[in-house]
Amino acid sequence: MAEDAETPIRAGWAAQNPLLTEYYDTEWGMPVFDDDGVFERLSLEVFQSGLSWLTILRRRDAFRLAFAGFSIERVARFGEAEVERLLHDEGIIRNRRKIVATVANAQAARRLRDGGGGLAALVWSFRPERSPAPANDAEVPATSDESRALAQELKRRGFAFVGPTTVFALMTAIGVVDTHVVTSHRRGCSGLWTRDGARTAAALPFADAEPG
Structure with missing residues (x-):
């Protein structure tokens, strides 16, 4: 029983594969x-x-190789030849719409940077005042008001394939919100959120900007 009590609590999806x-x-x-x-x-x-996130993780190294380490500057220069190359790369997901969207997103991100801002600053400017505090997996949301607003703003800026669900997944992945269940050993791991979903005093490396 003691061993069970010490077992870390994780999201259900995290227990499906090492x-x-x-x-x-x-x-x-x-x-x-x-x-x-x-x-x-x-x-x-x-x-x-x-698709499943496991499918992507298994191909992550291949994605990094195929997309020049995800360098915005390099991917933004991809043309039709690179798109055709990627469509024949068995290491990644060979979906033309997603490949073309990724190139378009690099070009949009480069425009943001050239305009004096940046993709990271834009995404983080939509950090909510409070983060969700789910008690269990069923309470973890798939979207939020902020993800819907950010998705709209990204589309306005020329990004593609960025619906509210995809954007919310991004926000959770990089700590913009914390959707670990409150009993998880990883709750608050970013240092930016308390266990109950309040912001900590930790500062971001760029000034908080107004959304948009």
Whole structure:
């Protein structure tokens, strides 16, 4: 019984495979503040749409190789030749719409950077005043008011394949919100949220901007 009491509490999906468990315990919900890092996570969420996250994790190294380490500057220069190359890359998900969307998103992210902002700053500007505090998996939301607003803003800026669910998944993955259940050993792992969903005093590396 003592051993059971010490077993870490995780989201149900994190117990389905050792790769998912490692991702949950070391990466999911940890802050990502650099533009290329946010672009990578957004791109992986785009490819995950309609598929399992395990499918994406198993191909992550291949995705990084195929998409030039998810360098915004490099992917933004991809043309039809690169798209055709990716369509023949068996290591990734060969979906033309998602590949084209990823290139378009790199170009949109580059425009943001050229305009004096950046993808990371834009995404983090939609951090809510409070984070969800789910007691169990059933209480974890799939979208939020902020994800719907951010999805709309990203589309306005030229991003593609960025619906509210995909955007909320991104926000949870990089710590913009904390959707670990409140009893999880990873609750509050970002240092940005308390167990009950309030903001901590930790500062972001860029000034909080008004959404949009």
